[in-house]
Amino acid sequence: MWFAMDIKKTRRVSKSVGIALLTGMFGVQLAHAGKWLPLNKDGLHDRRSPGLELLQSPQDALGSLPTDTAGNKVNWSRAMDERLIKPRGALAGDKKVQILDLNIVMTDTAGHPNVLFPHKVHTQWLDCANCHESLFKSKTGATPVTMGSILRGEHCGVCHGAVAFPLTECRRCHLLPQEG
Amino acid sequence: MQDTNHRTILRLLPVVVLLLVASAAVRAEFGDIVLNNVSEQEGMRPVIFQHWFHRIRFQCRVCHNELKFEMRVGATQVTMDQISQGRFCGACHNGEIAWTVENCDLCHTGKPGLTTRIQGGHQTKGPGIW
Numbered sequence: 001m002w003f004a005m006d007i008k009k010t011r012r013v014s015k016s017v018g019i020a021l022l023t024g025m026f027g028v029q030l031a032h033a034g035k036w037l038p039l040n041k042d043g044l045h046d047r048r049s050p051g052l053e054l055l056q057s058p059q060d061a062l063g064s065l066p067t068d069t070a071g072n073k074v075n076w077s078r079a080m081d082e083r084l085i086k087p088r089g090a091l092a093g094d095k096k097v098q099i100l101d102l103n104i105v106m107t108d109t110a111g112h113p114n115v116l117f118p119h120k121v122h123t124q125w126l127d128c129a130n131c132h133e134s135l136f137k138s139k140t141g142a143t144p145v146t147m148g149s150i151l152r153g154e155h156c157g158v159c160h161g162a163v164a165f166p167l168t169e170c171r172r173c174h175l176l177p178q179e180g
Numbered sequence: 181m182q183d184t185n186h187r188t189i190l191r192l193l194p195v196v197v198l199l200l201v202a203s204a205a206v207r208a209e210f211g212d213i214v215l216n217n218v219s220e221q222e223g224m225r226p227v228i229f230q231h232w233f234h235r236i237r238f239q240c241r242v243c244h245n246e247l248k249f250e251m252r253v254g255a256t257q258v259t260m261d262q263i264s265q266g267r268f269c270g271a272c273h274n275g276e277i278a279w280t281v282e283n284c285d286l287c288h289t290g291k292p293g294l295t296t297r298i299q300g301g302h303q304t305k306g307p308g309i310w
Binding site: 036037041043044050051052056058061072073074076085087089090091124125127129153158159161162163166 | 209214228232238244245272287288289290291292294298302
């Protein structure tokens, strides 16, 4: 049984797991490296649908934005920072949105680089209420976040892997090297 | 402690592998959503909603706070009546912010038989994610 393995062996196994992961990710990135598919090839849109030709293609909308290797193949944070896109924060009027510039370091990472959670990037898109108090407590370390819960689509995984950059991008979250 | 950590990684492995396989197989654009709770049974093509198109124009908070769309596909009960009354998609597709609900064919563009779910990414929360 795997949980009866001695520590050394477990370490070795998890190292090869790491390598396998990296290879897998490389494959995924290759698969995503091509251009965006036209809508009539995306497997969702009905080619016979009369409205289809009026819709914008992803290539047309996303082609000029800063590129990325995963997800929409757009670096949305950069697109926002460089003001290449200016998504509105309210339906009407100039309601002031609340931006919070506060980084949270999350250290329960089993020897992986620590996680840096930037409030700033998130509050440029989201309200506090999208995360607090339903997904996260407003107290560092108070929410039991694990990679398992994230992969199940909870916590960070509500958005990442669905709409925000996917979970294969380990290093974007696990950003801070640990000493030792 | 150290070995429990490595066990965690091992326990995560199948999930991660599935994640990689799933993300490699997908053809729809990341974040695309099929809404077909009622459309097809009422004789219309399923609705395709594209995050990439809308997030160029609106921040998440507009739809997921102001307009009360849940962050879980299928959880918001949307009907054509509500849309015509200016709720959900109809808050914008009203001839002022975007074109009107009369353009049935621009929203109801999905292939028959698609089920309500997120397509370009994984489904969030609850069992049966994969």
